[in-house]
Amino acid sequence: MRMPRALSRTAYSRYGRELLKEVLDGPIPNHIAMIMDGNRRYAAEILDSDRNEGHRKGEEKIEEMLEWCLELKIKYVTVYAFSTENFKRDKDEVEFIMTLSERALHRMADNKKIHENKVRIRVFGDHSTLPDSVKEAIRYADERTSSYSDFNFNVAMAYGSRQEIISAVKDIARKVANHELEVDDISEETFSEHLYTSDIPDPDLVLRTSGEVRISNFLLWQLAYSELYFTDVYWPGFRYIDFLRAIRSYQQRIRRYGE
Numbered sequence: 153m154r155m156p157r158a159l160s161r162t163a164y165s166r167y168g169r170e171l172l173k174e175v176l177d178g179p180i181p182n183h184i185a186m187i188m189d190g191n192r193r194y195a196a197e198i199l200d201s202d203r204n205e206g207h208r209k210g211e212e213k214i215e216e217m218l219e220w221c222l223e224l225k226i227k228y229v230t231v232y233a234f235s236t237e238n239f240k241r242d243k244d245e246v247e248f249i250m251t252l253s254e255r256a257l258h259r260m261a262d263n264k265k266i267h268e269n270k271v272r273i274r275v276f277g278d279h280s281t282l283p284d285s286v287k288e289a290i291r292y293a294d295e296r297t298s299s300y301s302d303f304n305f306n307v308a309m310a311y312g313s314r315q316e317i318i319s320a321v322k323d324i325a326r327k328v329a330n331h332e333l334e335v336d337d338i339s340e341e342t343f344s345e346h347l348y349t350s351d352i353p354d355p356d357l358v359l360r361t362s363g364e365v366r367i368s369n370f371l372l373w374q375l376a377y378s379e380l381y382f383t384d385v386y387w388p389g390f391r392y393i394d395f396l397r398a399i400r401s402y403q404q405r406i407r408r409y410g411e
């Protein structure tokens with residue numbers, strides 16, 4: 153039997169509170185990374201609307217999710233906002249997402265909660281491929297938050313992990329050619345230092361929404377020992393309890409690192 157709406161809301165919030173209590177008793181991930189997928193399917197199947205509405209709702213969800221992460225004191229949050237391969241989409245869709253991202257970055261850079269919690273905002277990826285207005289928004293968010301370090305909100309934008317790796321290889325090769333680096337001195341640490349994420353610890357938990365069980369060119373090097381969590385909900389429909397369930401699942405894992 154379907155529960156009356158008001159009752160089901162109460163039950164959910166009680167369940168949410170119980171989950172929160174449970175989660176607060178366990179280890180909280182230091183870094184959570186999210187592949188926010190399913191905006192267009194959410195628009196078509198749930199909203200019966202156009203894909204832009206899905207992207208708009210997806211963007212709102214990022215700001216909501218960041219508050220959940222701050223509540224749990226998760227120090228690093230990374231979101232996959234736009235991949236190198238997403239440039240292959242319709243021109244109209246790419247333009248819409250770029251405008252949305254530009255506005256979102258400005259809004260977040262001015263958001264009271266970002267400043268109260270001292271959240272540093274960083275956007276990484278191949279910025280040369282982004283429109284000037286987005287580059288300007290990235291600069292603005294960076295400038296307004298660069299002195300903060302309590303929390304870190306990272307946005308992977310025009311990002312592809314293979315491209316990032318190639319770019320690191322080229323930088324290292326140049327240093328070797330210029331005798332700034334010896335081939336035998338190339339280690340995991342040196343390599344990591346040449347990635348966009350050089351001063352960001354590897355993710356503890358990588359979460360993907362929308363039911364797809366793949367990585368789609370996200371942080372391939374960095375997630376070698378991350379716990380992976382996949383959920384069927386589309387990103388704009390990702391709820392607080394889905395978030396808490398993901399953290400609880402992480403807490404139930406035994407991380408062995410090969411030992």
Ligand code: IPE
Pocket residue numbers: 188189190191192193194233234235238249362
């Ligand atoms: C994620 O949702 C947002 C981006 C990749 C920019 P999608 O736009 O991929 O939506 P689906 O996965 O096709 O539903």
Ligand code: IPE
Pocket residue numbers: 187188189190232233234235238364366368
């Ligand atoms: C991954 O989603 C990229 C982002 C969430 C930004 P995609 O929708 O682009 O990935 P595929 O095409 O399903 O692999």
Ligand code: MG
Pocket residue numbers: 189190191
């Ligand atoms: Mg997708």
